[in-house]
Amino acid sequence: MTLSFAFDLLLALALLWSAWRSLATPDLTRAVVMFIVFGLLLALAWARLSATDIALAEAAIGAGLTGALLLDALGAWRRAAKDDES
Amino acid sequence: MKSALRLAVVLLALVLAGTLMAAILELPGANQSLPAAVAAHMAVSGVEHPVTAVLLNFRGYDTLLEVAVLLLALLGIGAAVHAGSETEDGGAEGDPVLAALARLLTPLLILAAGYLLWAGAHRPGGAFQAAAVLAGAAVLLHLSGQMPAWSSPGLLLRLGLAGGLLIFLALAAGLLGQGALLRYPPEYAGALILLIEASLTISLGLILAGLFLMLAGRRGGA
Numbered sequence: 622m623t624l625s626f627a628f629d630l631l632l633a634l635a636l637l638w639s640a641w642r643s644l645a646t647p648d649l650t651r652a653v654v655m656f657i658v659f660g661l662l663l664a665l666a667w668a669r670l671s672a673t674d675i676a677l678a679e680a681a682i683g684a685g686l687t688g689a690l691l692l693d694a695l696g697a698w699r700r701a702a703k704d705d706e707s
Numbered sequence: 708m709k710s711a712l713r714l715a716v717v718l719l720a721l722v723l724a725g726t727l728m729a730a731i732l733e734l735p736g737a738n739q740s741l742p743a744a745v746a747a748h749m750a751v752s753g754v755e756h757p758v759t760a761v762l763l764n765f766r767g768y769d770t771l772l773e774v775a776v777l778l779l780a781l782l783g784i785g786a787a788v789h790a791g792s793e794t795e796d797g798g799a800e801g802d803p804v805l806a807a808l809a810r811l812l813t814p815l816l817i818l819a820a821g822y823l824l825w826a827g828a829h830r831p832g833g834a835f836q837a838a839a840v841l842a843g844a845a846v847l848l849h850l851s852g853q854m855p856a857w858s859s860p861g862l863l864l865r866l867g868l869a870g871g872l873l874i875f876l877a878l879a880a881g882l883l884g885q886g887a888l889l890r891y892p893p894e895y896a897g898a899l900i901l902l903i904e905a906s907l908t909i910s911l912g913l914i915l916a917g918l919f920l921m922l923a924g925r926r927g928g929a
Contacts, residue, residue: 673831674758677823681839682915689846690919697922 629669636662653691660684753896755829762833763900767889771879774872774907781868781917788858788921802851809851816844824908828897834907841912846919856923868917871910875903 639662643655660683667676745757745765752760762770820837827833848854857864878899879889891899 674833674836677831677836678839681836681843685843686839686846686915686919689843689850690922693919693923 632662632666632669636666649695650692653688653695656691657684657688660688751893751896753891753893753898753900754827756827756831756833758831759827759833759900759904763903764889764891764896767879770907771872771875771889774875774911777911777914778869778872781914781921784918784921785860805851806853809847809853813844813848816840816847820844820908820912824904827904828901834904834911837908838911838915841908842915842919845912845916849920849923854920857917857920860917860921864913867913868910871903871907874906878903 636659639655639659643652643659646652646655660679664676664680664684667673667679742757745761748765749755749757749760752764754760754763820840823832823837823840824834825832827837845854849856860868882889882891885892
């Protein structure tokens with residue numbers, strides 16, 4: 622009981638921290654990575670709430686696909702910026 | 708000035724959050740227990756997992772509309788990409804380790820998607836999760852340079868994208884005689900849900916992959 626409560630507390634704190642880091646960091650790559658971390662932690666939180674279906678969807682779509690899309694967009698934007706310079 | 712503005716925004720956000728919390732606390736309790744209602748009708752749902760029963764049977768039209776919204780989003784992206792420059796992009800140039808890993812993982816991912824689809828009838832899983840795994844496989848193949856971006860989807864791909872929604876709609880239209888939208892006859896409910904979920908898995912997988920691959924087609928000229 623106390624161990625699982627400590628885990629939940631840690632999870633909640635990690636969620637808030639990763640959400641804050643993702644929004645506040647000036648480095649976009651780090652922001653995207655923190656967003657993916659946030660998604661995975663959120664999936665864990667759904668699993669702790671016994672909502673396994675939502676946990677699966679969050680891990681696959683929220684963290685996986687959205688993270689890949691954001692990283693890809695970041696890469697495309699960087700390339701475009703570099704092309705403009707040269 | 709700027710910090711005053713920021714303080715005002717923070718205050719407004721706090722007031723909004725407080726109002727929302729108060730509103731949720733003020734809500735009257737549900738006058739009937741939904742989990743009990745779902746459990747009472749599980750026998751006629753055609754599946755054994757309550758979440759799948761709600762998504763595909765009791766609230767089937769919600770899922771129907773969700774799929775339509777996703778397809779519309781993809782159509783919007785397709786239109787925006789077409790308006791831009793058309794460039795052929797064969798994917799990133801291959802890193803041999805990544806390419807080998809992608810070749811190794813793709814059959815496993817397809818197998819996992821099939822399992823998730825089948826498992827949806829009696830345990831957590833289902834069409835959306837299976838489709839996300841399929842889309843992940845497609846994105847992996849593209850990133851390892853083994854699948855070109857979808858700059859101009861052909862007829863087969865278009866059929867695949869719309870097929871899930873079309874089959875869902877056709878079944879919904881065919882079942883209108885039952886008296887309500889998407890009310891399945893109990894003896895066929897399991898088979899119908901499996902048919903809908905299988906077609907949704909393929910279509911949603913293509914749609915989710917398309918969100919990535921259609922945008923990727925534009926990259927060279929962006």
